[in-house]
Amino acid sequence: MVTMQDVAERAGVTKQTVSNVLSGRVAVRPATAARVRAAIEELGYTPNLVARSLATGSTRTVGLFVPTVGGSFYAELIEEVEDVLEEHGYHLLLCTTRLDGERARRHLASLTSRSVDALLIAGDRDLIDHLPLLAGAAFPVVLCAWETEVPDRFPVVTIDYERAGYLAGRHLRELGHRRVAVLASPAHTVRIEGFRRAFAADGISVPDDAVHLAPEPTLAGGVAAATAALAADPAVTAVFATHDILALGALEAARTAGRRVPADLSVIGHDDNPEVRLARPALTSIALPRREMARQAVELLLRAVTKTGSAANSLQLLRPELVVRDSTAPAPGA
Amino acid sequence: MVTMQDVAERAGVTKQTVSNVLSGRVAVRPATAARVRAAIEELGYTPNLVARSLATGSTRTVGLFVPTVGGSFYAELIEEVEDVLEEHGYHLLLCTTRLDGERARRHLASLTSRSVDALLIAGDRDLIDHLPLLAGAAFPVVLCAWETEVPDRFPVVTIDYERAGYLAGRHLRELGHRRVAVLASPAHTVRIEGFRRAFAADGISVPDDAVHLAPEPTLAGGVAAATAALAADPAVTAVFATHDILALGALEAARTAGRRVPADLSVIGHDDNPEVRLARPALTSIALPRREMARQAVELLLRAVTKTGSAANSLQLLRPELVVRDSTAPAPGA
């Protein structure tokens, strides 16, 4: 292993001069710099980043927690995070929590030991209980894609999920739907609130028994919830699914129930996931600015790394957008 | 920042003794150990992993290169890699190359600087040109999910893609198909070879003009290639797509061409991607043991890390499997 000392000896200078040439922070006479560079070249020297990290206290690495890498939501998030980090010369240390709080805790503990300069936590599912562990963290932490109650103390960059639900509701209301059902994952209460607000403007309420929970966000779960919804109230003319995959289940349930989408039944999803683009009719959905969110979160994080101490507790909400396709239409009677 | 020295002073010992307590490699009197542990607890000490890495020469981090994180193939691979690493107490540093050779090279260069203990490279698309850079790497490198010609010098854990093509061909042949077409991504020549071998056993050849290339693995690309294939030879009774998404395109093209799947036309895909599970008819495909592959690759890698110097150039091929669903059926005339 060739070290800076080796380069220095070969170039006839001290280690410090080699360091100066590399960092460029201190002036070095051109002739000397050339000698040093030649020595580096000849010996094939590459600086030891670990040693540098120890001396500077910065690893130029950022940790990212995600619940999973499957599914386009987190996949896009990861890619965007990596892009931004790369632009700034940082590395990405990835930890998936996999619905396993204990695993999350272990990962958290080991990252705390100064192996990362900052931490981005996406998705609240598994880590929420262990956030207090981070209270004394020596590095900045930012949360993103956070839907449930936000623990103060950390800045958050997330999506206005309430508005996402509202957009879905407003769309259906404007199409004349009055009797609607909701298929929801248990954690999506905020989206439902927004959905209700849209109807409340017209004095219409969405009763609790119109909300059908799907324990898992799967096609089968969507089918089951939708079937239950249609059975519970055959008069519904529209369904809002808080997750695209549940919406697909609704499409299938409608088909087997003999109801045509969108003529008899409108279906609107949430997330605008690319992997459901293949479904027919094409799904109307709520698109989320995932990449934008990821970018802003990372940039906030990196700003906090450089200006240590700043980055007060803040909340940044990004706006979702309605994407109208073929699965929604005016209510039959309207 | 509380250091080992602080703990040592508080416990009335030297920092080496603290180190011994933590590592457990050297015997420490129980009473002393208890004092040290108490001091650790009181001060909230956590060891500095960077300093440890510098001293030991090991970062307990493994780098993983993938072309992208989108798509279930690499997503599952990443998850499995992380699982295995976690079992062994290693961290995951993720780099995506994104069809960008230059980006790949940059990442490679920075990881070479001893910030990882080992490197796993999955997918040959972008890094193949830069592998020579790794020739002098001080850490083990393993390639996986490698389809094209394997550069010697590195161990490879991959899938027997030739056999995958063969299984697809054999299935169609056994169903009585004689006149077949192939929809392929440009890089999938090995799969096509295997496909041909299956037919060659019966003296049937698959001519070059029955192979239709799709430049990008997209639905549209599949539709275009399939449409071209059906136009070029209306007599084909079966289509092999080297990628599931292309197979979906074939389903769509068949529909618009008025051909029923599987009655008039059999379609077989490759990869058995979960994201196409929604398609109807359900796609017959070739399943790849992705998780198994990832696991074996990482374990090989970690073995090479511990027993330095070993891990000679080896090639490990994992067996794909045929998964028969509803998109293939006996040839019309058979």
Next chain:
DNA sequence: GGCCTATGGTTTACCGGTCCAATAAGAGGG
């Protein structure tokens, strides 16, 4: 009682960089 050996702890020397104060060499001014 003297010698040998465990056992538990300390000392000293790294690992490979960066940071800062000190110094040597030139340039410019009086």
Next chain:
DNA sequence: CCCTCTTATTGGACCGGTAAACCATAGGCC
């Protein structure tokens, strides 16, 4: 020609651990 002021280079301390050699104490044995 001497003194000052830059500018380029050097030396040593330091980041926070680990590794190995070394020392002290106590117990076992003849």
